[in-house]
Amino acid sequence: MLICQKFKNAQRKKQIMKNNNTAFYFHPAGWPFIALFAGVTLLLSFIGGAAFFVGLVLTAWCFYFFRNPARVTPVRSGLLVSPADGRVIAIQDVVPDAEFGLGDAPRTRISIFLNVFNVHVNRIPADGTVIARRYRPGKFFNASLDKASVDNERMGLTIKLEGDHPHAGETIGVVQIAGLIARRILCDAQEEQIVKAGERFGIIRFGSRTDIYLPLGVNPLVFVGQSTLGGETVLADFSSTEVARQGEVRP
Secondary structure, three states, rough: HHHHHHHHHHHHHHHHHHHOOOHHHEEEEHHHHHHHHHHHHHOOOOOOOOHHHHHHHHHHHHHOOOOOOOOOOOOOOEEEEEEOOOEEEEEEEOOOHHHHHHOHHHOOEEEEOOOOOOOOOOEOOOOOEEEEEEEEEEOOOOOOEEEEEEHOEEEEEEEEEEEOOOOOOOOOEEEEEEEOOEEEEEOOOOOOOOEEHHHOOEEEEOEEEEEEOOOOOOOOOOOOEEEHHHHOOEEEEEEOOOOOOOOOOOO
């Protein structure tokens, strides 16, 4: 038993070291862009001057944009964590689109806006099983606008919740939404896949928005204007009866 535990600990340590490797710190979707920017910058180095400096800045920004850091996710059953880094721009009660299969009753929707300096890797918000995966092409309005949730290109996942909490067996929706600059949504999660809170499931390239639909009767524990970290910030607690929180800007 002790030998088995030591083996598991060694494997876990090896995996952590692997994830901390520089190559794994950047999302695979970014390497073609990083290579392109670096190649152009190399060519500009023969010209020199301002053009080369601009190339260096853009290459550095490309590395920065596609960073893919590890996160420490709270694992207590019933916690809903943020699917993305960014800023909460809206918390509204809305009827989800029928394609998500979330019913026709209004649900609380938390909208998180990601600017071009945020980490754009998306993470699973809660333990469960993906029961629907719906992609819809659309427009590319500024993702901070209300109409972005309706009109913009998007990928939506419906997740059936699991765990030891009152809302086990119910569903949530998490939606990746393209923005004004973002033109590419990548989603690795598939239907019938079992997922865990905090796991990576996709990325949106270059400025976007993520919406999450809470189960009926669940109050958010974040507020408009608050910053979030994907896989770490707790958005809601399925076992809590706390009323929706309020916040204010303090110097």
